[in-house]
Amino acid sequence: MPDLPTGNAAIGQSGGPTAVINQSLAGVIEGLKAGLAATGKVKRILGMRHGVRGLIKPGSEGLADLTAIDTAKIEALARTPSAALGSTRDKPDEAYCDKILAGCRANDIRYFFYIGGNDSADTCRIVSEKAEAAGYELNCFHVPKTIDNDLRENDHTPGFPSAARYVALAIAGDGLDNASLGGIKINVIMGRHAGFLTAAAALARQTPADGAAPAERPAPHLIYLPEVPFSTDAFLADVEGVYAKLGRCQIAVSEGIRDESGAEIGPKLMRSGEVDAHGNIQLSGSGALGDGLADLVKTGLTPKGGKAPRVRADTFGYIQRCWPEPSPIDAIEARSVGRYAAELAAKGDRSASVIIVRTGNAPGAYRSECARADLKAVARRTRHMPAEFIAGSNDITGAFDAYCRPLVGDLPKLAWL
Amino acid sequence: MPDLPTGNAAIGQSGGPTAVINQSLAGVIEGLKAGLAATGKVKRILGMRHGVRGLIKPGSEGLADLTAIDTAKIEALARTPSAALGSTRDKPDEAYCDKILAGCRANDIRYFFYIGGNDSADTCRIVSEKAEAAGYELNCFHVPKTIDNDLRENDHTPGFPSAARYVALAIAGDGLDNASLGGIKINVIMGRHAGFLTAAAALARQTPADGAAPAERPAPHLIYLPEVPFSTDAFLADVEGVYAKLGRCQIAVSEGIRDESGAEIGPKLMRSGEVDAHGNIQLSGSGALGDGLADLVKTGLTPKGGKAPRVRADTFGYIQRCWPEPSPIDAIEARSVGRYAAELAAKGDRSASVIIVRTGNAPGAYRSECARADLKAVARRTRHMPAEFIAGSNDITGAFDAYCRPLVGDLPKLAWL
Numbered sequence: 147m148p149d150l151p152t153g154n155a156a157i158g159q160s161g162g163p164t165a166v167i168n169q170s171l172a173g174v175i176e177g178l179k180a181g182l183a184a185t186g187k188v189k190r191i192l193g194m195r196h197g198v199r200g201l202i203k204p205g206s207e208g209l210a211d212l213t214a215i216d217t218a219k220i221e222a223l224a225r226t227p228s229a230a231l232g233s234t235r236d237k238p239d240e241a242y243c244d245k246i247l248a249g250c251r252a253n254d255i256r257y258f259f260y261i262g263g264n265d266s267a268d269t270c271r272i273v274s275e276k277a278e279a280a281g282y283e284l285n286c287f288h289v290p291k292t293i294d295n296d297l298r299e300n301d302h303t304p305g306f307p308s309a310a311r312y313v314a315l316a317i318a319g320d321g322l323d324n325a326s327l328g329g330i331k332i333n334v335i336m337g338r339h340a341g342f343l344t345a346a347a348a349l350a351r352q353t354p355a356d357g358a359a360p361a362e363r364p365a366p367h368l369i370y371l372p373e374v375p376f377s378t379d380a381f382l383a384d385v386e387g388v389y390a391k392l393g394r395c396q397i398a399v400s401e402g403i404r405d406e407s408g409a410e411i412g413p414k415l416m417r418s419g420e421v422d423a424h425g426n427i428q429l430s431g432s433g434a435l436g437d438g439l440a441d442l443v444k445t446g447l448t449p450k451g452g453k454a455p456r457v458r459a460d461t462f463g464y465i466q467r468c469w470p471e472p473s474p475i476d477a478i479e480a481r482s483v484g485r486y487a488a489e490l491a492a493k494g495d496r497s498a499s500v501i502i503v504r505t506g507n508a509p510g511a512y513r514s515e516c517a518r519a520d521l522k523a524v525a526r527r528t529r530h531m532p533a534e535f536i537a538g539s540n541d542i543t544g545a546f547d548a549y550c551r552p553l554v555g556d557l558p559k560l561a562w563l
Numbered sequence: 564m565p566d567l568p569t570g571n572a573a574i575g576q577s578g579g580p581t582a583v584i585n586q587s588l589a590g591v592i593e594g595l596k597a598g599l600a601a602t603g604k605v606k607r608i609l610g611m612r613h614g615v616r617g618l619i620k621p622g623s624e625g626l627a628d629l630t631a632i633d634t635a636k637i638e639a640l641a642r643t644p645s646a647a648l649g650s651t652r653d654k655p656d657e658a659y660c661d662k663i664l665a666g667c668r669a670n671d672i673r674y675f676f677y678i679g680g681n682d683s684a685d686t687c688r689i690v691s692e693k694a695e696a697a698g699y700e701l702n703c704f705h706v707p708k709t710i711d712n713d714l715r716e717n718d719h720t721p722g723f724p725s726a727a728r729y730v731a732l733a734i735a736g737d738g739l740d741n742a743s744l745g746g747i748k749i750n751v752i753m754g755r756h757a758g759f760l761t762a763a764a765a766l767a768r769q770t771p772a773d774g775a776a777p778a779e780r781p782a783p784h785l786i787y788l789p790e791v792p793f794s795t796d797a798f799l800a801d802v803e804g805v806y807a808k809l810g811r812c813q814i815a816v817s818e819g820i821r822d823e824s825g826a827e828i829g830p831k832l833m834r835s836g837e838v839d840a841h842g843n844i845q846l847s848g849s850g851a852l853g854d855g856l857a858d859l860v861k862t863g864l865t866p867k868g869g870k871a872p873r874v875r876a877d878t879f880g881y882i883q884r885c886w887p888e889p890s891p892i893d894a895i896e897a898r899s900v901g902r903y904a905a906e907l908a909a910k911g912d913r914s915a916s917v918i919i920v921r922t923g924n925a926p927g928a929y930r931s932e933c934a935r936a937d938l939k940a941v942a943r944r945t946r947h948m949p950a951e952f953i954a955g956s957n958d959i960t961g962a963f964d965a966y967c968r969p970l971v972g973d974l975p976k977l978a979w980l
Contacts, residue, residue: 159743162744163739163740163743163744165736177653193980196743202651210980219978222976222977222978223978223979223980224976225975225976225977225978226739226979227736227739227740227975227977228736228739228742228743230743230978230979230980231743231980232742232743232744233743233744234744235744276747292819315886315887315888316882316886318887319582319644319645319881319882319887320881320882320885322580322643322644322645322885323580323644323645323881323884323885325645325649326576326580326645326647326649326650327579327580327649327650327651327652328647331881351742367670389719412924431735432853432854432857432875432876433850433851433852433853433854433876433878434850434851434854436849436850437849437850437851437854440849444875458849458880458881459849459850460878460880460881460882461850461878462740462882463875463877463878464737464748464875464877465733465736465737465877465879465882467740468736468737468739468740469733469736470732470735470736470975470977471732471888471975492938503821552693557888558642558643558888559639559642559644559646560639560642560644560887561636561639561640561643562640562647563610563627563640563647
C-alpha cells in the first residue's frame with residue numbers, strides 16, 4: 147500500500163466547456179468514492195466553483211461539498227453538457243499559484259484534480275512544484291479536456307469527438323442545403339491554433355475525397371486550417387474554380403487561419419475587435435470573420451457590371467462545444483479519464499496528466515485506454531495537425547479520416563438523387 | 564370512381580429546405596405508386612429540378628424521371644435533409660405561371676404537386692386557375708413545408724418541429740455554457756415574420772417560467788419575437804436587469820424583430836446589407852444582426868471608465884433548417900402530408916392544400932391528422948404567433964409551451980449543481 151496523505155480532495159473545471167466535461171467530473175467523483183474515500187484517505191470531496199477562482203476565495207465560500215452526492219445525481223450531471231461547477235478563463239501565474247496553494251492548505255486539500263487544457267496542466271505543474279518546495283503534501287492530477295484536440299501525448303482529447311460529431315452533422319446538412327439552392331457557403335469553425343475540429347468537416351463526406359481536385363470532391367469542397375498559410379488570392383481562386391464548375395461551393399474554414407508570417411487573418415477582415423484576458427482578439431461569439439470572408443468573395447467574384455454570386459456565411463459558435471447529444475465514445479472516454487485520475491491518486495502517484503492512447507483502429511474495432519504522462523509533457527505546449535493529415539492547401543487526407551471517423555459515432559446515411 | 568385524367572405527375576420543392584422536406588417528396592411518390600400509378604392514371608412520376616424552374620426549361624431537361632425509383636432509395640432520400648430535387652427562390656407571377664402551364668402541357672402533366680410555403684400554395688392556385696380557364700385538365704396540390712410555421716389553416720407545418728428541436732437543444736447547451744462562464748449571450752434565430760421558431764428557445768427550460776420576472780426565469784432569460792415591437796432602450800434595460808442580478812444573461816432574438824412602426828431592426832444595426840430577388844434585405848447567412856446587438860449591449864452596459872461586460876453573439880444560421888437528426892414526429896407528419904396529397908388526387912380532388920390538424924394533446928397522447936383546405940385559404944398570407952402565446956415584451960406563455968413541446972420529441976434531461 148502506498149503511503150498516502152489523509153485530507154480532502156478538490157476538483158475543478160477550466161477553460162471552454164465541452165459536451166462531456168461533466169462526465170470527467172463524474173468520473174473523478176466515482177473514482178474517489180470507490181477508492182480513496184472508501185479507504186478513508188479522502189474525507190471530503192470538494193468542487194471548486196469556477197475552477198481555481200473558487201479555491202482562492204476566502205474560507206470555503208468558493209467550494210461546493212460533493213461528498214454526499216448520490217449516484218443518480220452523478221449520472222444526471224454526467225449527461226449534461228458544459229461545466230457544472232462553473233469554469234474560468236484565468237490562467238494562473240506564479241503569484242496566483244501561491245494563492246491556490248494557500249487555498250489548498252486552508253481547506254486541508256491533499257488531492258487536487260483539474261479538468262482542462264494545457265493551461266490547466268501547467269497550473270497543476272506549478273502548484274505541485276510549489277507544494278513540494280513548501281513541504282506540503284499535495285498530489286496533483288490533470289484530466290484532459292479540449293474540443294481543439296491540441297494536447298500533446300494524447301491520441302485525442304475528451305470533448306473533441308463530440309464537437310467533431312456536431313461539425314460533421316452540421317456540414318452534412320449544410321452541404322445539402324447549399325446543393326439545393328446553389329451559391330457559395332462559408333462555415334467558420336472553432337480552433338484557434340489547431341485545425342482538427344475544422345478538419346472534421348470532411349467527415350460529412352459519404353465517400354472520401356481521395357486527393358480529388360476541389361470541384362470533384364464531395365462537399366465540403368474546400369477546407370482551410372490554421373496549420374496551412376492562408377492566402378486571400380489563392381482562396382478566391384479556389385472558390386472561383388469550384389463555383390465556375392458546380393454553381394456552388396461549400397467551404398469549412400478555421401477561425402484561426404493565418405498568413406505566411408503567422409499573423410491571423412481574422413483581425414484583418416474584421417471590422418471590430420475585442421481583446422480577452424489572455425491578450426487574444428475575440429474570434430468566437432461573433433460573425434465578423436465569416437462576414438469578412440463573404441464580403442471578400444462577393445467583391446472578388448462579381449463580374450464587371452454583373453450580378454454578385456449568392457454568398458452566405460455561418461459561424462458555428464458556442465453550440466459546437468455544448469450540443470447536448472455527444473459522441474457516445476467521447477462520453478465513455480471522458481468518464482474514464484476522470485476515474486483513472488482518481489485511480490492514479492489511489493496508487494500513490496504524486497502528479498500526472500491522464501492521457502488517452504488508441505489501442506485499436508481496425509474497422510468496427512476502435513479501442514482506447516488511459517495512461518499517465520508527466521505534467522510537464524502536456525503543460526502549455528500545443529499539438530497541431532500532423533503533416534500526414536493535411537492535403538495541399540485546402541483539404542485533409544484519408545489518414546485524417548481514418549483517425550477521426552471512429553471517434554464521432556455513427557453518422558446518418560444520407561442519399562441524393 | 565371519380566373521372567380522372569390520364570397523364571404524368573410532377574413534384575417539386577420550393578423555398579428554404581428543411582430537415583424533412585424529402586419525407587414529403589417520398590410521401591407523394593409512394594402515395595402515387597399505391598394509387599394513381601397503380602391504376603394506370605399516372606404514367607410517369609417526374610421530379611422538377613429546382614422547383615418550377617425545372618418545369619419551364621425546354622423539353623424535359625429540367626425534369627428527373629422518378630417512375631422507377633425503388634423503395635430502398637425512397638427511404639434513404641426520406642431520411643436526408645434538404646431538398647433532393649433542388650429548390651428555388653423564384654416566386655412566380657402571372658407570366659411565369661403561363662410558362663409553368665406550358666411546361667405541364669409539353670410534358671403531359673395532369674397532376675402537379677408543389678411542396679413549399681405560402682408562395683408555393685399561391686403558385687398552385689394561379690396555375691390551377693389558368694389551367695381551368697384554358698380548358699386543360701390539371702389537378703394541383705400544395706404540400707405544406709416551412710420552418711417558420713407561418714402557414715394559415717395548419718396547426719403547425721412540417722419542418723418546424725425539427726427546426727424547433729434544434730433550437731431547443733442548442734439553447735439548452737448554450738444556456739449551460741453561459742452559466743459556466745458568465746456574461747451576456749445573444750442568439751439570433753430564423754423567422755423573418757413569425758416568432759414560432761424563436762419562441763421554441765423556451766423549450767430549453769426544464770421548468771416553465773410561469774410568468775416570472777426575467778432574472779427569475781430558467782434560461783433563456785429574454786425572448787424577442789417579430790410580433791412584439793422591439794425597443795432598443797427597453798432591450799438594454801431588460802439585459803441590464805438580468806445581468807446585474809445573475810452576472811449573466813441568455814437571450815433568444817428573432818432575426819425579424821421590428822420597431823413600433825414595423826420597420827426591421829436588423830438593417831438599422833447592420834453595417835452592410837444585401838437585397839435578394841424578393842426585395843428582402845439579407846438577414847440569414849450573416850452574423851451582422853447578432854454582432855450589431857452585441858455592440859449595442861457592450862456600449863450601453865459598460866460603466867463609465869469601467870470594463871465592458873463579456874458579450875457574445877451566435878447566429879444560428881442554416882444549420883437550424885437542415886440538421887440531419889429531425890424530430891421523429893415531424894418526419895412522420897412530413898411523410899403523411901405528401902401521401903395525403905396523392906390520395907386527394909386519387910379521390911378526384913381538383914386542387915387543395917394539405918393541412919395538419921391536431922386531434923389530441925393530452926400529455927403523452929399527442930395526435931394529428933391530415934385534412935384539406937382550399938388553396939386560396941393558405942396562399943400568400945402569413946400566420947403569426949397568437950396573442951395567447953406571447954407573454955409581455957420578452958417571453959412566451961405556458962400555452963406556447965404546451966403547444967410546441969409535443970412536436971419536438973424527447974429532449975435530454977439535464978441536471979445542474
